[in-house]
Amino acid sequence: MTAIPQGRTRRAALVGAMCALVVTGTGLTGCSEDPDAGTNGVGKLPAAQIQSKSRAAAEAAPAVRLSGSVVTSGRTYKLDMQLKADGGSGSVTAQGAEFQLLRIGEELYLKASAEFWNHQDGKDGKGDADGSDTAAAGKLGGKYVKVPQGDPSYKRFSGFTDKDVLLDGLLTLHGTLGTEGRHEQTGVRTIRVTGDKGSGGTLDVSLEGTPYPLLLVRAGGAGTLTFSDWGKDFTLTEPGKDETVDYGKQLPTS
Structure with a gap:
């Protein structure tokens, strides 16, 4: 059972007492609390x-946190994002794969597991016969990968970190x-x-x-x-060089 705030209980009791006085003194037959009392109107x-x-x-x-699910183009995305004017950070889960997003100004980073990058390569974790795809995914896994602005993924992923666009x-x-x-x-x-x-x-x-x-x-x-967390500021910190991989002009695509 949801606890009723004490202030609201006291207010209801006071209104009830006032109603009793009104009924006793004037013969009126009813009184109810104004649902908008104490609100922003x-x-x-x-x-x-x-x-x-x-x-x-x-x-x-200036800032907000949003969490929950969004279904678009037949895909369900689970979001837990903190957003403000110059960027955002948080996690996105799609098709069972979770990844972290961080945007500071125009710089967008994506952090995910090696399994995620294997899937992006379209190999479903199998890799090339010589193991080169698996090795590449291993280097990306657990690192902040800088997403090139010319890459198709940039627009798709940056939208999750853009407060104005998303809202x-x-x-x-x-x-x-x-x-x-x-x-x-x-x-x-x-x-x-x-x-x-x-x-x-x-x-x-x-x-x-x-x-x-x-x-x-x-x-x-x-x-x-x-x-x-409306209006609650937070810090966006650029990942260190040892945490970052610059993949090049285009990320692996599925």
Whole structure:
């Protein structure tokens, strides 16, 4: 059972006592707590305005952490990323393979196991007869591999580390917007915005402080993401030379 914050309990008790006085003194037959009391007020707005304010808050925030799953082009990606204006870092899992991404400015690094690089070579871990592919994968495994900007993988992987690009593509609901009551995410009260009554996705927006997005359920079962650490800065550290491999102009491709 979810514990109810003491402040909310005391507030409810106070409202109940006030209602009793009103009923006793005036003969009125009912009283209820204002669901927007103590909130940022966005719960009173139309759904389109709530979504607009949440997107504006997300765009203005200097940093965010997002985690969960995204389904795109038939592939499911599990993400755990920290993002800010000049880069990002974190982990991505796709088709059972996990890899780390780090972007600082225009420099993008990918860190993965030797098994990952064998798969990228299209050899499924078998390698060439002379073992050269396996040896190459072994040199890349566990190292930060600098991704060349001209490589097709650069655009695909850098998108996971770009706050503006990623949020712009994700924070979208489809169809007619509406609201679906008050909810709670990790102890924070939220208002839920829906697209086509939920079939077009749902977005839980904070009712406390800045109206940041906190939970996104994408339309059509295309993934669920949670957002946290809004505005919380973090450090991006360039890997040392002994941790880095410069593969060249193009990475191995599958």
